[in-house]
Amino acid sequence: MTTPGPTPSPIPLTTVAELRQHHSQLVRLGLASHPAHARRLLSFLARDPASHFPYAARLLAHHPDPHPALFNSLFPALPPRHAARLLALMLSLPLPPDHFTFPRVLPGAQPLHLVAQLHALLLKLGFHAHTQSLNALLAAYLANARPDLASRVFRGGGDALDVVSWTTMVGGLCKLGRVHDAREVFDGMPERNLVSWNAMMSGYVKVGRFLDALEVFDEMRARGVEGNGFVAATAVVACTGAGALARGREVHRWVERSGVAMDEKLATAVVDMYCKCGCVEEARRVFEALPTKGLTLWNCMIGGLAVYGRGEDAVELFGRMEREGVAPDDVTLVNVLTACAHAGMVSEGRRYFDYIVRRYGIDPRMEHYGCMVDLYGRAGQLDEAKKVIDDMPMEPDVGVLGALFGACKIHGDVDLGDAIGWRVIKLDPQNSGRYVLLANLLASAGRWEDVARVRRLMDERNVSKEAGRSVIEIDGEVCQFQCGSLCHPQAEEVYAMAKDMMGRIGAEGYVPDTRDVLHDIAEEEKETPLLYHSEKLAIAFGLLRTRPGDTMRITKNLRVCRDCHEATKFVSRVFEREIVVRDRNRFHHFKDGKCSCKDYW
DNA sequence: ATAGGGTTAG
Structure with a gap:
C-alpha cells in the first residue's frame, strides 16, 4: 500500500485526551492507518502500556492494515499478562508473528508456562533455526531459573547458535549461581568476544571467586585480546575483591594508556579498588582528577575514608559534596555514620544523622538505625545503643540486633551479650559467625557449659565455621x-x-x-x-x-x-x-x- | 539477543 498524506508531526503527544482528539482527527482524514501515524499513537501508548493497554489493543484490532511491526514495538513495554493478550490478538486476526516478535516478547516473559507456550509457538511457526529468537528463548528460560530447559534448547540449537547464544548461557548460568556449568560452556565456546570474556569474569566475581576471575582475565590477555572499559571495570572489581593492588594498578595504567574512557562506572570501580586495597591517597588522586563526580563516586570515596578510620576527612568530604550541590542519598548517610562510628565521633554522628535526615528528607531505614547502634556500641555506650533500638519506629531486624551484639563482644558485656546473642542466633540460624561470637564471649567469662551448648547447637543445625582465608x-x-x-x-x-x-x-x-x-x-x-x-x-x-x-x-x-x-x-x-x-x-x-x-x- | 560501579552490624 502507498503512504499518502502528510508525514506526522514529530511533536510527541502528551495526554490521553490529546491522543484521542488526534486519533479521531486522523480517522476523519482517513489517515488512521498511515504507518507513521499509527506508530506515533502507539509509541505514546507504549509509555504507560498497562493503563492504556485496552486502547492500544482496540486501535490494533481495528487497524485496517495491521503489520507485525505495530505489535512488536509494543511488546517490550508491556507486562507479561498484557503481552500474552496482545500476542493472542495477533494470532486471532490472523497476523503471524515475524522475526522480530519473539525477541520482543520473550525477554520479560514469565511465569514459566508462558515461556513454554511461546516456545511451542516458536517451533510451530518454524523459528527453530532463527538465531535471535532462539537466543531470546534461552534468555527467557534462564531468567525463569530453568537452566535445564535452556540447556536443552541450547544443545538442540546446532548451527543456529552464535556467540551471543553461548554468552547468554554463560551469563545466565552465572546469574543462577551455576558458575561451574557456566565455565564448561565457556570452555567449549568456538568463538568468544569481549562480552563473553567479561560475562565469565563477572560470574566469578559475583560468587566471590576473584582469583578465578583474574585467571580468566589473564587467559584473555594471553590470547592477545585487548579489553575495553567493561572488561577493565570487571577486572578492577576482581582485584578489589582479591586485594590485588599491584594487579589493579596494572589495569588502571592500561586504562590510562589505552584511551579507554574513564566513565563514571569505571572510575568508581577504580577509586573503590584503591580504597579497599588500602591506598586511600591514591584513590583520592583518581577521585580529584575526575572532572565530574556523580553521587556514587562521592559515596564511594566517603565510604573508603570511613572504613580506613579517617572520620574527619570523610565528614569534610561530605561537606564539600554538599557545597558542590550534590544531594546525598541513603547510602551517603550510611557512609557518613560509618565514618563517625569507626573514628569514635559519637556526637558528630548523632548530629549528622539528624541533619541529613531533616535537610534532605531521607527516610531513615533499618540500616541507618543499625549504624546508630554501631556508633554508640563501638564507643561503649551500650545504654544509648539500646535506646536507639527501643526508640526506632520499626521492629529491629537481625542486623540491628547484631550490631548491638557485636558491641557487647567488643566491650566484653557478657550479660547483655548472653541475652541478645541467643536472640540473634534464633533470627539468623545459618550464620556461623554469630555462634562463634557468642561462644567466644561466653568462653571469655569461663562459662564452658554454655559454650558447649552453642557448640551442640551448631552441630545440630549443621552450621560450620567459614574457614579463614588470607590473601x-x-x-x-x-x-x-x-x-x-x-x-x-x-x-x-x-x-x-x-x-x-x-x-x-x-x-x-x-x-x-x-x-x-x-x-x-x-x-x-x-x-x-x-x-x-x-x-x-x-x-x-x-x-x-x-x-x-x-x-x-x-x-x-x-x-x-x-x-x-x-x-x-x-x-x-x-x-x-x-x-x-x-x-x-x-x-x-x-x-x-x-x-x-x-x-x- | 549477551557485559561493568557504592552501603552498616557478626
Whole structure:
C-alpha cells in the first residue's frame, strides 16, 4: 500500500485526551492507518502500556492494515499478562508473528508456562533455526531459573547458535549461581568476544571467586585480546575483591594508556579498588582528577575514608559534596555514620544523622538505625545503643540486633551479650559467625557449659565455621592461605617461618591471646593452633619475600582475631614492615608496633 | 539477543 498524506508531526503527544482528539482527527482524514501515524499513537501508548493497554489493543484490532511491526514495538513495554493478550490478538486476526516478535516478547516473559507456550509457538511457526529468537528463548528460560530447559534448547540449537547464544548461557548460568556449568560452556565456546570474556569474569566475581576471575582475565590477555572499559571495570572489581593492588594498578595504567574512557562506572570501580586495597591517597588522586563526580563516586570515596578510620576527612568530604550541590542519598548517610562510628565521633554522628535526615528528607531505614547502634556500641555506650533500638519506629531486624551484639563482644558485656546473642542466633540460624561470637564471649567469662551448648547447637543445625582465608600479594603474584591448610607450594618453608616469627616476637614480649581460640569451634577436637591462622601464614610468607621497610598488604575474609591483631603489631616492629590488613569490615594499618585502629575495632 | 560501579552490624 502507498503512504499518502502528510508525514506526522514529530511533536510527541502528551495526554490521553490529546491522543484521542488526534486519533479521531486522523480517522476523519482517513489517515488512521498511515504507518507513521499509527506508530506515533502507539509509541505514546507504549509509555504507560498497562493503563492504556485496552486502547492500544482496540486501535490494533481495528487497524485496517495491521503489520507485525505495530505489535512488536509494543511488546517490550508491556507486562507479561498484557503481552500474552496482545500476542493472542495477533494470532486471532490472523497476523503471524515475524522475526522480530519473539525477541520482543520473550525477554520479560514469565511465569514459566508462558515461556513454554511461546516456545511451542516458536517451533510451530518454524523459528527453530532463527538465531535471535532462539537466543531470546534461552534468555527467557534462564531468567525463569530453568537452566535445564535452556540447556536443552541450547544443545538442540546446532548451527543456529552464535556467540551471543553461548554468552547468554554463560551469563545466565552465572546469574543462577551455576558458575561451574557456566565455565564448561565457556570452555567449549568456538568463538568468544569481549562480552563473553567479561560475562565469565563477572560470574566469578559475583560468587566471590576473584582469583578465578583474574585467571580468566589473564587467559584473555594471553590470547592477545585487548579489553575495553567493561572488561577493565570487571577486572578492577576482581582485584578489589582479591586485594590485588599491584594487579589493579596494572589495569588502571592500561586504562590510562589505552584511551579507554574513564566513565563514571569505571572510575568508581577504580577509586573503590584503591580504597579497599588500602591506598586511600591514591584513590583520592583518581577521585580529584575526575572532572565530574556523580553521587556514587562521592559515596564511594566517603565510604573508603570511613572504613580506613579517617572520620574527619570523610565528614569534610561530605561537606564539600554538599557545597558542590550534590544531594546525598541513603547510602551517603550510611557512609557518613560509618565514618563517625569507626573514628569514635559519637556526637558528630548523632548530629549528622539528624541533619541529613531533616535537610534532605531521607527516610531513615533499618540500616541507618543499625549504624546508630554501631556508633554508640563501638564507643561503649551500650545504654544509648539500646535506646536507639527501643526508640526506632520499626521492629529491629537481625542486623540491628547484631550490631548491638557485636558491641557487647567488643566491650566484653557478657550479660547483655548472653541475652541478645541467643536472640540473634534464633533470627539468623545459618550464620556461623554469630555462634562463634557468642561462644567466644561466653568462653571469655569461663562459662564452658554454655559454650558447649552453642557448640551442640551448631552441630545440630549443621552450621560450620567459614574457614579463614588470607590473601597476600607479593611482586604482583597473589597467594592465598587457608587456616591450618598445607596446600601452599612452599608450605614447609612458610610454616617454619611462622614458628620462627612467633618465637622472635615472643622474645620481645608478645603473649598469645587465647580468648578467641574458639574461632575454630566447629572443628571439634582438632582445634587449629593460633599459629596456623591464615593471616599469620600470609605474614610469614610475606616476611620471606619482603625486606625491612617494605609494606605487606593482606586481605582476609573474616575479621582479624585478637591474637593475630596483637601478633601483627609485634611483627611490624620487630621485623620492620608496614602491614595493611583488610578485614571483613575495615582496615588495620600496622606500623612500629601500633595499629591505626588504636585497638578499637 | 549477551557485559561493568557504592552501603552498616557478626
